[in-house]
Amino acid sequence: MHKFLTPSLLICALSACSAGSPQIQNPASASNAITTSQSQTSPISPALQAIIDQSWQLQLSASPEMAYSMGDKSAAGKLQDLSPEALTKLNQGQIAVLTQLKALERSRLSKEDRINAQILEDQIQNDVDLYKYKDYYLPITAESGFHAYISSIAQARFNTLEDYQNYIGKLKALPTYFAQQTHWLKQGLAEGITPPKATLTGFENSISAYIVPVEKSSYFKPFTQYPSYFTAAQKAQLTQEGRALVSKNVLPAYQSFYDFMTREYMPNARENIAASSLPSGKAFYENRVRYYTTLNMTSTQVHELGLKEVKRIRQEMEQVIASVGFKGNFADFLHFLRTDPQFYTTSADQLLKEAAFIAKKADAMLPRYFGKLPRQPYGIAPVPAEIAPKYTSGRYSGSNRDDEPGYYWVNTYALDKRPLYELEALTLHEAVPGHHLQISLNSELTSLPDFRRYGYISAFGEGWGLYSEYLGLEAGFYQDPYSNFGRLTYEMWRAARLVVDTGMHAQGWSREQAIDFMASNTALSLHNVTTEIDRYITWPGQALSYKIGELTIKRLRAKAQQELGDKFDIRAFHDAVLENGSVPMRILEEQIDGFIATQKAKP
Structure with missing residues (x-):
């Protein structure tokens, strides 16, 4: 997984979509997904469902990309708002949801709902913890950063005029996005929350790679290949607007970021490599x-x-x-x-x-x-x-x-x-x-x-x-x-x-x-x-x-093999590990214990 995910969500995999880490598929019913999350086979308890829906709305509000993929047309052409006001509002909403979740009477929930509640609590608690420790001051790592992952907006599908209009909206929003990220980098510099200087050697090359002539920019590429049914006039207008936006919005944003990083940020990044050297670092x-x-x-x-x-x-x-x-x-x-x-x-x-x-x-x-x-x-x-x-x-x-x-x-x-x-x-x-x-x-x-x-x-x-x-x-x-x-x-x-x-x-x-x-x-x-x-x-x-994780899975497999003997089926075991999706290790252990009991009960 990659650290640049929108809070708690697998929006883009190790990867190309927005954050360099696991990605999603479109849901079967995007319009329903905006108002409520999917229902499990046995209905989720109303009290828990209300909390899940509230949390899901917070996540969608934090990620226009995710909201749009789920059918929210109002999110088209937008980039994530990373202003202090937006992040504070999101954090306050997450704390409120977390409070409700912790107050929920778990003993009255089904086993499946208890798992849902625990995983949701873990996710939200992590978001709250990261905000507390000011992780948003660090939108870059030694590998890369926001400036590389945001370029994935140029890799979307462009099949309709609406697709191009949404993309143009994002290009218009790009300078604000860069300015917000740079604001947090400056805050981190002031408070000593930066990547260590030794890890940033050569980092500037990952920025300069985007500072190229307009026609060679990956951001301009969508304006060089149009669907066949576009008219000549539509192509000409889009190309003109695209060239202007890449020239006036995109390239200056990267140049400004490059100048800031090389002149101000990298020379003054912290020397100590340990997370424990950060403010509240040992606890973090x-x-x-x-x-x-x-x-x-x-x-x-x-x-x-x-x-x-x-x-x-x-x-x-x-x-x-x-x-x-x-x-x-x-x-x-x-x-x-x-x-x-x-x-x-x-x-x-x-x-x-x-x-x-x-x-x-x-x-x-x-x-x-x-x-x-x-x-x-x-x-x-x-x-x-x-x-x-x-x-x-x-x-x-x-x-x-x-x-x-x-x-x-x-x-x-x-x-x-x-x-x-x-x-x-x-x-x-x-x-x-x-x-x-x-x-x-x-x-x-x-x-x-x-x-x-x-x-x-x-x-x-x-x-x-x-x-x-x-x-x-x-x-x-x-x-x-x-x-x-x-x-x-x-x-x-x-x-x-x-x-x-x-x-x-x-x-x-x-x-x-x-x-x-x-x-x-x-x-x-x-x-x-x-x-x-x-x-x-x-x-x-x-x-x-x-x-x-690997040692836990191996240990659980050995346990299943020992207890089941001739009844152990490797295919059934693997299906049992994966059947409930991504879960914490303590829940996986309960899951495999249930699998063992079920297999034992079979003739």
């Missing part, structure tokens, strides 16, 4: 640990678990090294993997084709392991060039339409840093049976209320992604020992995250110490190690989701 980080693990864990407990997992995985890695007859120590083997040309492609197309081949093999494994598969297909595309240099190796980008695919993004920047031995694990995680499968099935659960259909719980989603990498081992992937080492290095990567994230943010580790730990325990390229460490620094706690 422990809050992030609980949120991203969905468990009542402390940073110390997470750190110790990470060290234990690193030790276990390291032993498996040593066994693989011995199996290939490599002469040298662990560090020598890592150097070999990072530098030998046999492990790297020489063209972007070659890397994409290899990823596509693995993805197609992964598609074929699905019927053996899942009873229910999603309707939506997925494609493979490169990470957008504007953000690729500081971006991670790959991501899943879902679609917000039911007539479009999701996409598995592969980073084709710096090909000598994108090893093939990692590609099987990456593909299984981001495509299937990982994020695409899980997120697409989630969006098809029309019986769930919308805040759950379009929500994303990181421990569940990222835990499932990492579990999917492991599942490939059972499905016959990783036959090449180097690819299996790639799988282990990916698992080690996630285990090391538990160590370095808590180390940097709670235990005084330096950036260099974290880089050294990651580099000496994984086969990730040094470029990837550095970009990953900077990601953890500017997104505290999120990296803990993966291993905590």
Whole structure:
């Protein structure tokens, strides 16, 4: 998941839509979705439904994109209002809803409604917490920021005059949007709430990539390709208006932002990398640990678990090294993997084709392991060039339409840093049976209320992604020992995250110490190690989701296998994990306990 989501909503996946993270599909009945969220099979209690509806309206009011996709025509052509007044109003509304929710008599609710209430409370509490800790001062991370994600407005479908008029409205609103975001960056600078200076090296390149001649701007592209039925006069008028807006609104906004970042913000960003060094930083980080693990864990407990997992995985890695007859120590083997040309492609197309081949093999494994598969297909595309240099190796980008695919993004920047031995694990995680499968099935659960259909719980989603990498081992992937080492290095990567994230943010580790730990325990390229460490620094706690979620799913599977014996069915187990969408780990445990009881009762 990505941090730039509208509060609590899975509006745009790791991705292209607005925030670089999981996306939505259009609901079956958009007009109804504006006034009330979807109903579950057994009706939600009136008291809880009223709270859900109130919360949903708050979310829609905060996101014109979401509201418009749900059928609210009045939201067309608007961008999110990030003014102090708007954010204060949203926060006050969320506190009011949270108060009602906490006062609700849960003992009178059905089991399903208790789950709804708990997940909604977790979502709203997180939004309230982030406002309290002034997270809105940080609309950028080491990877990218609002300036890159907002460019996705140019990637919408343009089929009608209305589509172009809505887009023109957004281009007109863009200077205000940039000014509001810059206002919060200035507030953060004044109060010492900024990304650390070390993580912003090269950040200006992600801005200058948009400062180009009008005709080369991605914002102008919609005005170069019109539907065939548009008249010559319509095309001429739209092109003229589009060129003027890109020239007078878009490019100056990026230039002004570039000047501010390079002259004022980046030189004066904070030096200390730890979240605990921020105002109320220790409490903030422990809050992030609980949120991203969905468990009542402390940073110390997470750190110790990470060290234990690193030790276990390291032993498996040593066994693989011995199996290939490599002469040298662990560090020598890592150097070999990072530098030998046999492990790297020489063209972007070659890397994409290899990823596509693995993805197609992964598609074929699905019927053996899942009873229910999603309707939506997925494609493979490169990470957008504007953000690729500081971006991670790959991501899943879902679609917000039911007539479009999701996409598995592969980073084709710096090909000598994108090893093939990692590609099987990456593909299984981001495509299937990982994020695409899980997120697409989630969006098809029309019986769930919308805040759950379009929500994303990181421990569940990222835990499932990492579990999917492991599942490939059972499905016959990783036959090449180097690819299996790639799988282990990916698992080690996630285990090391538990160590370095808590180390940097709670235990005084330096950036260099974290880089050294990651580099000496994984086969990730040094470029990837550095970009990953900077990601953890500017997104505290999120990296803990993966291993905590995966270990929970593995533990629950082992429990089911032990208790069910011959009655255990892997397809039924996976369907049971995914059947209620994205849920906290404590609720998943209850869910699987119910599955075990049901299976035991069968003849």
